[in-house]
Amino acid sequence: MSTKSHSIVMLRRNFKHIARNPTSVFNAVLMPIVIMLMFVYMFGDAFNVGVDYIDYATPGLMLLAVCYGLGSTATAVNSDMTKGIINRFKVMHVSRGAVLTGHVIASVLTNLVAIAALVGVAFLLGFDPSASLLDWLGAIGVIVLLGFAAGWLTVALGLFAKSPETAGLASVPLVMLPFFSSAIVPADKMGPGLREFAEYQPFTPIIETLRGLLNGAPSAGDAIPALAWCVGIALVGYLWARSTFTKRA
Amino acid sequence: MTSSAIAVSGLRKAYKDKVVLDGIDLDVPAGTIFSLLGPNGAGKTTTVNVLTTLVKADAGTVRVAGHDVATQAKAVRAAIGVTGQFAAVDELLTGQENLRLMVDLSPVPARDGKRVVTELLERFDLVESAQKPVSTYSGGMRRKLDLAMTLVGNPRIIFLDEPTTGLDPRSRRTMWSIIRDLVADGVTIFLTTQYLEEADQLADRIAVLDQGRLVAQGTPDDLKRQIPGTHVRLRFTTVAELDAAARVLGDSTRDDEALALRIPSDGGTRSLRALLDRLDEYAISAEGLSVQTPDLDDVFLALTGRTTEVAAK
Ligand SMILES: Nc1ncnc2c1ncn2[C@@H]1O[C@H](COP(=O)(O)OP(=O)(O)OP(=O)(O)O)[C@@H](O)[C@H]1O
Numbered sequence: 066m067s068t069k070s071h072s073i074v075m076l077r078r079n080f081k082h083i084a085r086n087p088t089s090v091f092n093a094v095l096m097p098i099v100i101m102l103m104f105v106y107m108f109g110d111a112f113n114v115g116v117d118y119i120d121y122a123t124p125g126l127m128l129l130a131v132c133y134g135l136g137s138t139a140t141a142v143n144s145d146m147t148k149g150i151i152n153r154f155k156v157m158h159v160s161r162g163a164v165l166t167g168h169v170i171a172s173v174l175t176n177l178v179a180i181a182a183l184v185g186v187a188f189l190l191g192f193d194p195s196a197s198l199l200d201w202l203g204a205i206g207v208i209v210l211l212g213f214a215a216g217w218l219t220v221a222l223g224l225f226a227k228s229p230e231t232a233g234l235a236s237v238p239l240v241m242l243p244f245f246s247s248a249i250v251p252a253d254k255m256g257p258g259l260r261e262f263a264e265y266q267p268f269t270p271i272i273e274t275l276r277g278l279l280n281g282a283p284s285a286g287d288a289i290p291a292l293a294w295c296v297g298i299a300l301v302g303y304l305w306a307r308s309t310f311t312k313r314a
Numbered sequence: 315m316t317s318s319a320i321a322v323s324g325l326r327k328a329y330k331d332k333v334v335l336d337g338i339d340l341d342v343p344a345g346t347i348f349s350l351l352g353p354n355g356a357g358k359t360t361t362v363n364v365l366t367t368l369v370k371a372d373a374g375t376v377r378v379a380g381h382d383v384a385t386q387a388k389a390v391r392a393a394i395g396v397t398g399q400f401a402a403v404d405e406l407l408t409g410q411e412n413l414r415l416m417v418d419l420s421p422v423p424a425r426d427g428k429r430v431v432t433e434l435l436e437r438f439d440l441v442e443s444a445q446k447p448v449s450t451y452s453g454g455m456r457r458k459l460d461l462a463m464t465l466v467g468n469p470r471i472i473f474l475d476e477p478t479t480g481l482d483p484r485s486r487r488t489m490w491s492i493i494r495d496l497v498a499d500g501v502t503i504f505l506t507t508q509y510l511e512e513a514d515q516l517a518d519r520i521a522v523l524d525q526g527r528l529v530a531q532g533t534p535d536d537l538k539r540q541i542p543g544t545h546v547r548l549r550f551t552t553v554a555e556l557d558a559a560a561r562v563l564g565d566s567t568r569d570d571e572a573l574a575l576r577i578p579s580d581g582g583t584r585s586l587r588a589l590l591d592r593l594d595e596y597a598i599s600a601e602g603l604s605v606q607t608p609d610l611d612d613v614f615l616a617l618t619g620r621t622t623e624v625a626a627k
């Protein structure tokens with residue numbers, strides 16, 4: 066049977082998992098919304114960011130929503146690995162591509178659901194983007210690209226980790242990273258050290274690109290490093306996942 | 315050598331500087347059951363992993379179904395079925411969906427899928443729980459489902475890594491009879507186990523693995539000839555009694571530390587009565603009596619001079 070139909074079988078399996086284990090999706094969808102409510106209502110007035118705080122924070126929170134979905138991907142991949150399910154597939158000659166892309170695509174789709182819910186709540190809170198249809202499409206493109214890149218890296222982490230618990234733990238830095246970027250507070254409002262870190266870490270250009278697109282003023286200066294980071298992360302994740310899949314038994 | 319289902323020579327494997335398999339040679343004729351017997355950490359799973367293309371050997375040649383595992387992995391995979399040491403079932407799917415997944419990933423034509431799934435559910439007595447998620451299954455049911463999943467596509471060579479570890483005696487017997495049925499259909503079985511009894515019950519040939527080396531290989535009878543057979547163990551309360559018993563019973567081995575005497579016996583009532591009569595005759599009484607059949611520990615003690623506990627280190 067071809068790789069393509071195996072991919073569909075695998076994807077169907079991943080969807081069944083999501084449908085039967087809704088707590089993980091619930092977590093991925095709900096947590097970003099809770100964090101948004103917290104920041105907007107508790108700290109919103111404390112930060113002077115020049116625009117409405119909700120307009121400032123939403124793009125960053127979209128990125129946070131991508132990251133929150135990763136924990137469940139890492140755990141799912143790892144339990145396939147440690148429970149011997151991946152070995153079973155390998156012995157049946159199911160391709161690496163089919164097994165792993167199933168997880169990546171499921172992860173990206175979870176991200177999209179979480180972001181749709183988040184943006185919906187943001188609108189209720191007065192989010193007022195000035196993006197054109199094209200800008201929106203660009204924003205969705207950036208999110209899918211990031212979800213894809215982070216998804217591959219997470220799949221690699223999941224394959225590599227010793228247990229589902231460590232896999233979940235290994236994804237925590239990815240979940241924390243947006244807090245140390247310009248997602249919630251502008252980098253120039255941070256203390257020394259942290260500010261430099263926030264300026265140069267991968268999420269900052271990605272968030273600024275999203276922010277630009279949603280404000281209807283995309284900037285190539287942010288978009289190029291953002292794309293480069295995404296491609297780089299995807300490549301590292303993909304290669305790492307590939308070699309771990311082949312080697313580990 | 316066309317009748318060899320599995321032929322291994324000079325197989326070596328090390329993880330970093332820890333040698334796990336240190337030159338394994340074995341040959342399994344098609345249609346037979348071969349059992350690899352060894353304690354924890356002997357290298358059983360590693361052997362299975364190499365033979366099933368999951369792990370690359372450092373040296374040696376391995377041919378399964380006539381194909382080289384290193385260069386013709388795809389052809390090997392098409393011929394084999396593997397049930398790993400821990401049930402590799404999808405907890406979130408139902409039993410039926412797990413089997414369906416295997417059908418969809420195997421070369422079984424889609425139109426036969428339903429029939430194959432139903433037949434396997436019936437054969438493994440899983441019809442009642444077919445619609446329940448596997449997370450609600452007992453250990454024995456999981457093991458059965460695991461094996462049923464392996465059988466999708468009718469593999470001609472099946473690897474079973476400790477298929478009965480953790481099963482209760484009844485489930486163990488069920489598993490044994492399933493394995494015997496498979497061989498009756500002409501399937502070749504490569505089985506690992508920690509239980510001498512299991513190897514004895516099922517296997518045509520047994521190899522004993524110790525720290526990555528085969529320390530014995532042969533039919534169950536060959537092997538049993540090399541190890542102490544069934545024996546009676548008598549325990550005494552004083553050294554004087556032990557001395558007296560050892561004198562009158564002749565062919566026996568004493569264990570001074572435990573104040574015990576080991577007497578070869580077939581364990582039958584007639585020979586036991588004769589033994590008791592003889593003790594009575596000399597007015598010797600033992601504190602306890604037990605009939606012991608040899609286990610893996612005895613095999614190891616006899617073959618390596620060490621017990622399995624030492625071997626595991
Ligand atoms: N991936 C690995 N990396 C390092 N060492 C390993 C690896 N896999 C196995 N080993 C080591 O190889 C030895 C043999 O392991 P193996 O799993 O083959 O034993 P086993 O006979 O199957 O034991 P058990 O009865 O416990 O399943 C052990 O000492 C183990 O620690």
Ligand SMILES: [Mg+2]
Nearest residue numbers: 358359360399
């Ligand atoms: Mg093992």
